[in-house]
Each structure stands twice: as structure tokens, then as C-alpha cells.
Amino acid sequence: MNLFNHLPGFTMSPSGRKRSILRSLPKWLGLGSLLLVTPSLLVRILAGEAETQLLMTTDINVVRLVILHWTAIFTVAIAAFIVMAMRGPAYVADASPMVEAETSDGTVQATRDGR
Numbered sequence: 001m002n003l004f005n006h007l008p009g010f011t012m013s014p015s016g017r018k019r020s021i022l023r024s025l026p027k028w029l030g031l032g033s034l035l036l037v038t039p040s041l042l043v044r045i046l047a048g049e050a051e052t053q054l055l056m057t058t059d060i061n062v063v064r065l066v067i068l069h070w071t072a073i074f075t076v077a078i079a080a081f082i083v084m085a086m087r088g089p090a091y092v093a094d095a096s097p098m099v100e101a102e103t104s105d106g107t108v109q110a111t112r113d114g115r
Contacts, residue, residue: 003109018083018087021080025073025076029073036069039062040062042057056104
């Protein structure tokens with residue numbers, strides 16, 4: 001018995017924007033993190049070790065922005081995955097034959113089992 005029976009007559013839609021968004025997320029995660037770490041690297045190169053207050057403030061702000069960036073990327077990934085999963089193939093929910101079925105007038109009639 002096949003548990004995943006596709007709904008008859010269902011046509012798959014071509015992959016849309018959600019798939020391209022999911023494929024580009026690692027690039028955005030890496031490039032965005034690199035761009036957000038750049039101010040911390042520049043302060044270390046230009047200011048040196050003498051200005052510890054400036055270094056600590058910059059590092060704290062950079063870490064805060066990197067965590068915010070990662071959270072935004074993760075949220076977009078979840079949203080794109082949910083849309084991709086919900087627009088996937090349609091499956092038959094319950095393919096087992098009904099034993100009894102109610103008609104529109106409220107009476108019960110037997111089905112193929114012959115009862």
C-alpha cells in the first residue's frame with residue numbers, strides 16, 4: 001500500500017520565486033555577515049589597541065547586528081520553506097473505501113462492501 005497517493009488530476013506548478021530565494025539565502029548570509037563584520041575590522045586596524053572603549057562598543061554593536069541579520073535570514077528561510085511545502089503536490093487524505101455513507105435525505109446506505 002502506497003501511503004503517498006497523489007491526488008488524481010493534480011498538475012505540479014513550476015518552481016517559483018520561493019525556490020530561488022532558498023537557493024540564494026546562503027549567499028546572503030555569508031555576504032551580509034562579512035559586510036557587518038567589516039566595521040569591527042576597520043576599527044581594529046585604524047584605531048589600534050589603545051582605544052579599548054571604542055573597540056568594545058564597536059564589537060558589541062557588530063555582534064548585535066550580525067545576530068539580527070541571521071535571525072532575519074532564518075525567518076525568510078522558514079517562510080519560503082512553508083510556502084514551498086504548502087504548494088507541493090496534493091495527496092489523497094484517506095484512500096480507504098467508506099463502509100457506510102449518509103445520503104442527503106439522512107438515510108444510511110451501504111457501499112461496495114455489500115453490507
